[in-house]
Amino acid sequence: MNSAVPESPVPFSSHEAERVRAVWQDLDLPGIVDVHTHFMPRPVMDKVWAYFDSAGPLVGREWPITYRADEDVRVSTLRDFGVRAYSSLVYPHKPDMAEWLNGWANDFAAHHEDCLHTATFYPEESAAAYVSRAIQAGTRVFKSHIQVGDYSPMDSLLDGVWSQIADAQVPVIIHCGSGPAPGHHTGPEPIRALLHRFPSLPLIIAHMGMPEYEPFLDFALEYPNVHLDTTMAFTDFAEENAPFPDGLRSRLADAGDKILFGSDFPNIPYGYTHALEVITGLGVGDDWLRNVFYRNAARLFRLEEQ
16 A cells, blocks of 8 residues: 555545534534644655554554645644644654654744644653753653653653653653553553652653553542543544443543543544544533543643733
């Protein structure tokens, strides 16, 4: 399968945009904040899509990219959906890659005011220095992908990174759960150790910690600066292999101010509407939905102060 981005724009359905907008309009919200979206340099995005197309070992199943299109079309699609703010989550898989990605993400944010200025890091000697520069440049969210990067969050090369992030209180969206396939350093125990050392770290656990939902939910309830994002959780696609335990659903209300909406756009194998509707179908209540779809992220990223 050809993984290259189409050369001509592929507009998505206006009917879909209407359905997405209806979700937040029915809740009397000004829009949605989607904390977990991916915009990357084109060569990197092409390689990511090629990996999904090949059903690589970290995917392990057919995974069609629903929103495969030119960058401008993807940005326009989010705006049509009424997404007020989103991220450009980039992540390295080897040394000497993170700082280059940060430069690209800095430029992307400068040209897209609705994008939360994003940066990343990798355990390497230069990490503390370029993370310092990223914070000084106005980074608003970091991305850490323990699974793809195949590194321990407790690597000593990251000590200076975590301490700066804890001091600056810039949230880190961290993929640390063992889904869709376990890695050498995934699971709750490395994060338990990290939080024990840096208890004020502002972490956003991607995918609700899938499939180790319960311990990561415990972290969110125990640590004031730990949040969860809903990315792919509760969807039909995720429920096939990593169902959210029925016994935990009653605890979602307890974490109502700690859960943020995320989609994984554009790399999702279903429509954006489905990601919203499975959350509205949880039956936790409209005020909880308002927090998840907008208010929690607006507060965390101080969107109302802009």
